[in-house]
Amino acid sequence: MNSTARIATIFRREFAAYFTSPLAGIFLVIYLFMSAVLTFQMGGLYERGQADLRPFFQVQPWLDLFLVPALSMRLWAEDRRTGTIELLLTLPFSVRDLVLGKFLAAWAFACVALALTAPLWITVAWLGSPDHGTILVGYIASALMAGAFLAIGAFLSAFTKNQVIAFVLSGVACFLLMVIGFPMLLDFVSGWLPRTAVEAIAAMSVMTHFESMMRGVLDGRDVLYFVSVTAAFLFLNGIVVEWKKAE
Amino acid sequence: MKELIVARGLRKSFGSFEAVRGIDLIVPAGQVLGFLGPNGAGKSTTMRMLTGFLEPTEGTVTLNGIQLADDPIAAKRTFGYLPEGAPAYGDMRVEEFLNFVARSRGYTGAEARARVDRSIERLHLEPYRRQLVETLSKGYKRRTGLAQAILHDPPILVLDEPTDGLDPNQKHEVRELIRRLGDDRAVVLSTHILEEVEAVCTRAVIISEGRVVFDGTPKALDAKAAANVTSNRLDHVFRMLTTSDIGGASRTKAASQ
Known part of the structure; x- marks a missing residue:
């Protein structure tokens, strides 16, 4: 059995696991409800009089902050709590198979949730003539951001047997990765940090890259940023699994 | 030997x-x-x-x-391994869990089903095959763990x-x-x-x-x-x-x- 088949086995198990608890249903309902409320009420999708999904994409980072950790918190903490980690690591899997299988299952679930917001796209397409390219790039950016947050959450989940701790740590970590790009914070540090350092901090932030993509520009650097963050945390995830497995 | x-x-x-x-x-x-x-x-x-x-x-x-x-x-x-405490996925039914292990061991389709059936039979788990692992008594959970360990002979x-x-x-x-x-x-x-x-x-x-x-x-x-x-x-x-x-x-x- 090759690595792809092994990853697929883990993927199937983990993806199905979301649906055996009420988690999948609760997640989808809250995500779709909040997306709609925030887009129409706060974002004023109709009142703006523009056929685009900017208000929808603007709220995505904030929704992800609470909902993505809910998807990633159980990935490793649950296996460590119940001892199934010992079973997984003594079946013919490598740590890499497990890390990728679990991550891809959570990411696929997040992408399904995102895809279920398609009626919004259909709505603006029906009401006006939006730039479909911009909307598509917005969706790609949202999916990539969710992936990066999930990789961070999976990495933190491997540290603990307690899902609540994993949830809180992931939320805080993702929040920090967002706020380091806020002008308020950057203005504050620009007083005593050299310009290049301030720019470096801004470049590390999710928001810098997400907002750039939200404008509809599919820039390789932004994609590379999300892919690198995801890959780096998945790599670290494997190390933590090895390190913490027997505790 | x-x-x-x-x-x-x-x-x-x-x-x-x-x-x-x-x-x-x-x-x-x-x-x-x-x-x-x-x-x-x-x-x-x-x-x-x-x-x-x-x-x-x-x-x-x-x-x-x-x-x-x-x-x-x-x-x-x-090898087949029964870890301490016989850990298994509580949210799966006995046959689903064994099927996951069969797939993990590279069996698919009819062969996976045959392996799962044989394991269930050997550990006398037939009446419990549709039961969730987390609702099994300690003894049956242990037997599910054993069924998993011998599944691939x-x-x-x-x-x-x-x-x-x-x-x-x-x-x-x-x-x-x-x-x-x-x-x-x-x-x-x-x-x-x-x-x-x-x-x-x-x-x-x-x-x-x-x-x-x-x-x-x-x-x-x-x-x-x-x-x-x-x-x-x-x-x-x-x-x-x-x-x-x-x-x-x-x-x-x-x-x-």
Whole structure:
């Protein structure tokens, strides 16, 4: 059995696991409800009089902050709590198979949730003539951001047997990765940090890259940023699994 | 007989604590090895090193000719393992869980189904196959763990307390199964129950504080007891070997609780 088949086995198990608890249903309902409320009420999708999904994409980072950790918190903490980690690591899997299988299952679930917001796209397409390219790039950016947050959450989940701790740590970590790009914070540090350092901090932030993509520009650097963050945390995830497995 | 498990010079330290202090274990096909020792003696740690869950600080493990450190995935195909506490996915039904293990072992379609059915049959799990693992009693959960371990008919079985939590009838059935499996396989099982060693094992290894203190047949173990000890002879030998003096029996008692 090759690595792809092994990853697929883990993927199937983990993806199905979301649906055996009420988690999948609760997640989808809250995500779709909040997306709609925030887009129409706060974002004023109709009142703006523009056929685009900017208000929808603007709220995505904030929704992800609470909902993505809910998807990633159980990935490793649950296996460590119940001892199934010992079973997984003594079946013919490598740590890499497990890390990728679990991550891809959570990411696929997040992408399904995102895809279920398609009626919004259909709505603006029906009401006006939006730039479909911009909307598509917005969706790609949202999916990539969710992936990066999930990789961070999976990495933190491997540290603990307690899902609540994993949830809180992931939320805080993702929040920090967002706020380091806020002008308020950057203005504050620009007083005593050299310009290049301030720019470096801004470049590390999710928001810098997400907002750039939200404008509809599919820039390789932004994609590379999300892919690198995801890959780096998945790599670290494997190390933590090895390190913490027997505790 | 082919040497299926070859472990040499196994040592494992956790920080400054040395849990296993140099264990050699060679198990040929056709042997059922009972692994005994007080709690904390290093039984589970040793079994975790045999199955690749823990990397030894020193020493090597070779399973059916494959060195674990060189090709862990190939080596992990050669054994079935029941970890301590028989962990399983509580949110899955018994047959779903076994099907997951079958897929993990590379079986698909009709072959996976046949393997799952055979395992369920061997452990008499048929009435429970649609039940969620988390709702199973301790004994049936243990049997599900065993069903998972023997699913691919491995040449090697490593079973951490396979009869723990079973009622006397279930214990008897599982012992019969292990004895049958041991005819042409290498089986290592850990247990607290000394009568189990007499009932199923062809070899007994007692470890204490990370070292082997006895290695021989159950008969030889029995022979170590003084002639004037008439009841619980194995308990007597166990205490003699794993405590510094026979008066230390209270310590063993405390440790086994």
